[in-house]
Amino acid sequence: MWFVYASIILFTPHIECVGRWDVFSTNTLLQWVNSSLRHESDRIDNNINFGVSTTVCKSIHLSMMVKNGAHYPSETQMHRIKTLHEKIVKLKDPKKFVDLDNWKLRYDMNMAGELTSKGIEEITELGNRFGKMFTPVLKQDPKNEVEILSSDDQKSINSSKYFELGLRNQIINMNIHNREINNTELNIVKHCYNFERHQQDDSNSLKQFHLFSKTPEFMAIVNSVRRKLGMSNNLAAADLYLINEWCAYGTYISNDMTWCQLLSDEDRGVLEYGQDILNFYRYSYGQSINSRMMCPLLK
Numbered sequence: 001m002w003f004v005y006a007s008i009i010l011f012t013p014h015i016e017c018v019g020r021w022d023v024f025s026t027n028t029l030l031q032w033v034n035s036s037l038r039h040e041s042d043r044i045d046n047n048i049n050f051g052v053s054t055t056v057c058k059s060i061h062l063s064m065m066v067k068n069g070a071h072y073p074s075e076t077q078m079h080r081i082k083t084l085h086e087k088i089v090k091l092k093d094p095k096k097f098v099d100l101d102n103w104k105l106r107y108d109m110n111m112a113g114e115l116t117s118k119g120i121e122e123i124t125e126l127g128n129r130f131g132k133m134f135t136p137v138l139k140q141d142p143k144n145e146v147e148i149l150s151s152d153d154q155k156s157i158n159s160s161k162y163f164e165l166g167l168r169n170q171i172i173n174m175n176i177h178n179r180e181i182n183n184t185e186l187n188i189v190k191h192c193y194n195f196e197r198h199q200q201d202d203s204n205s206l207k208q209f210h211l212f213s214k215t216p217e218f219m220a221i222v223n224s225v226r227r228k229l230g231m232s233n234n235l236a237a238a239d240l241y242l243i244n245e246w247c248a249y250g251t252y253i254s255n256d257m258t259w260c261q262l263l264s265d266e267d268r269g270v271l272e273y274g275q276d277i278l279n280f281y282r283y284s285y286g287q288s289i290n291s292r293m294m295c296p297l298l299k
Contacts, residue, residue, distance in 0.1 A: 024248035025275040029070055030122045062137050066126065068159035069119030073249055075112040078105060081246050084239055093230025099258050100229075106254050115158050116253050123159045127166020135170060149180050151187035185297045189283070198289045205287055209277045213237035218274065221267045228262055244271045 073081075082105055089101055115123070146167070150160040160179075183191045212218060218237070225243070226235055243259050247268070250256035263271070280286045 023272070024244075024251070025272045026279065027245065027248040027252075029118065029252055030067065030126055062134060064130070066123075066159070066163055068156045069115050069121075069123035069162065070252055071113055071115050071119050071155045072107050072111045072253065073113075073246075075109055077245070078107060078109060078112060080242055081105065084242055087234070088229060088231070091229075091231050091234055096230040097228055097262070099261065103256075103258050106256065113153065113155050115155055115162070118252055119155075119159070120162050123162045124166040127163035128169045129166075131167040131170030145175050147180075149182045149186060151183050151190075152181045153187065156186070157181075188293045188297075192293055195289060195293065198287065205281050206278065209274065209281060212274050212277055217270050221263070221270060224264070224267065225262050241271060241275065244268055244275075 085100070085103060085105075092100070094101075146164075148160050148164060150156045189195050218240075221240055222235060222237070225240065226232065229235075243262055244267075247257070247260035247263060250259055284290055
């Protein structure tokens with residue numbers, strides 16, 4: 001039996017040969033890894049033993065945690081970029097970075113959080129690749145049973161459906177044993193009151209993240225963007241992270257590179273590191289509550 005979980009995390013290896021402009025921290029496309037490893041696809045597909053001797057061990061179960069596909073920004077993110085855009089246009093030098101004057105939000109609020117066409121494509125391809133890769137494991141189960149669990153947000157539900165579609169391209173007679181919504185284990189942060197309370201009580205939890213915003217490397221980006229815009233001040237650290245985030249959305253959704261022009265390749269590397277610090281302390285090993293929340297799922 002397979003268990004396919006949607007809306008968790010898909011860990012990916014760091015590939016040195018990939019251009020930095022393809023990498024956006026947690027907003028990086030799943031296809032980035034696939035295209036990076038495509039030259040190894042034959043070896044990956046045809047030699048699945050996971051380092052274990054098949055003469056000694058027999059595969060009897062496969063569990064997977066699959067990230068949702070690329071999606072449109074949330075309503076909150078759309079409101080934030082509109083506010084930032086209005087502030088910058090009002091305060092910047094009218095003669096500088098005129099491309100921003102004519103910039104418009106290309107997404108409607110009713111699109112918020114929905115899978116993009118790229119997201120549908122990449123999650124279907126992911127299901128197709130995994131179906132091909134693990135067919136020998138599944139064939140050992142005469143019932144071809146698969147259990148799919150998802151959290152209740154729409155992008156995760158849709159991701160699980162398109163992942164299933166990709167699997168069916170390889171395994172025609174696959175039997176969906178069960179389809180459930182499980183927020184307790186798959187959307188832990190949203191459904192854990194103690195998480196938010198712990199964040200509020202632990203004022204030191206994001207100390208390193210805030211300290212990073214005062215480093216010379218980070219301040220160099222602040223000053224660079226200010227010069228490009230002709231602004232003397234009023235540009236906060238959160239604004240820079242938002243600019244980088246919308247560079248990601250523009251790159252993989254609408255081919256709109258307006259916000260990207262404010263940052264260099266090196267700038268984005270620094271901002272990505274800052275995002276890694278934030279995610280480490282808010283969602284990963286930086287706080288013990290995160291480990292405790294994940295234990296039921298791992299068990």
